[in-house]
Amino acid sequence: MSAMRMVVCLPGAARDGLREAIDEVMAPFEQCRGSHWRFDNWDSWAIRGGTDRDGFRVLPGHADDPRLVAEDPLSDGTVRPAEPGWCAGGPRGALDLAAIRTDAGELAGASWDAWHRLAPSHPLFTPFLQPSGAPWPDLDAYRDGRRAHAQAWEAFAAQPLLAAHRDAVLDLLAAHRGYPVDGLLSTVPYGAPALCTREEYVARWTSDACLVRNVLTLDGWWCESGDDPVHAGCEPPPDCPHPRPFPQAPGARDAADRYLEALPGDTLLVWLRVHG
Incomplete structure (x- = not known):
């Protein structure tokens, strides 16, 4: 690991000694000081988030909550205030x-709406096809098709309606002030608004949207995306006897989000940039 972002969960009472509380829960996973069988977790950390729309959004009515956390100054002492x-x-x-x-x-x-607003004034759209002539059935097939048939994809993507829709989506992204979701151009297959309902299109995109991939849970589980969870002070899996806090399995992309959403309301959640 070089650097990653992680949410640390702490009891609400830890707010008055926040850095000390983070130090305590992170200590079992520190390089060369923690468990003898795990040396790659971290060697430094800093509180980061909020300055580049990269932290938590604050619920309306809570902007003045004194328990909100600001990010640490940069290494040269520069203080970066969070965006409102x-x-x-x-x-x-x-x-x-x-x-x-x-x-x-x-x-x-809005992307789906733009497609159907543009479609009547552009030549008929031709879906990207498999060599057999059948449409690609799902997102992974579109990706595979792009890699395997680059020339066909180039001709496909040059269709006037696709080009106009791409420009419309770029305008939407430029005006957007929420979380960075630039993958709207790459994750949802080109032309999909013509192949599904608005509800299906929105569901396909939102199913991939998750805020948190890595989390250190209230009960000491280091859950890093793509790896087995590690419990503080325990032997490595599968010898740890404690139940995992949530599944780490394909199709569980939003498992960490759901875990956080189920925590008590006074639980502190803090974004860290972790280096290891």
């Missing part, structure tokens, strides 16, 4: 954890 309505952490009940899905859904819906 954003923070690096705070009590779970003051944070809008669902905002990223709301943002993604609104943008996907």
Whole structure:
């Protein structure tokens, strides 16, 4: 690991000694000081989030909550204030954890609307086809098709309606002030608004939108995306006897988000930039 972002969960009472509390829960996973069998977790950390729309959105009515967390100064001492309505952490009940899905859904819906607004004034759209002539059935097939048939994809993407729709989506993204969701151009297959309903299009996009991939849970589980969770002070999996806090399995992309959403409202959630 070089650097990653992680949300640390703490009891609400930890706010008065926040850095000390983070130090305590992070200590079991520190390089060369923690468990003898795990040396790659971290060697430094800093509180980061809120300055570049990269932290938590604050729920309306909670902007003045004194428990909200600001990010640490940079290494040269520069203090970067959070954008209005954003923070690096705070009590779970003051944070809008669902905002990223709301943002993604609104943008996907606007993308679908733009397609159907543009379609009547452009030549008929021809879907990207498999060598057999059948449409690609799903997102992964579109991706595979792009890699395997670059020339065909280039001709496909040059269609006037696709080009106009891409420009419209770029305009939507430029005006967007929520979470960064630039993947709207790459994750949802080109032409999909013609192949599904608005509800299906929005659902496909929002199903991939998750805020948190890595989390250190209230009960000491280091859950890093793509790896087995590690419990503080325990032997490595599968010898740890404690139940995992949530599944780490394909199709569980939003598992960490759901875990956070179920925590008590006074639980502190803090974004860290972790280096290891």
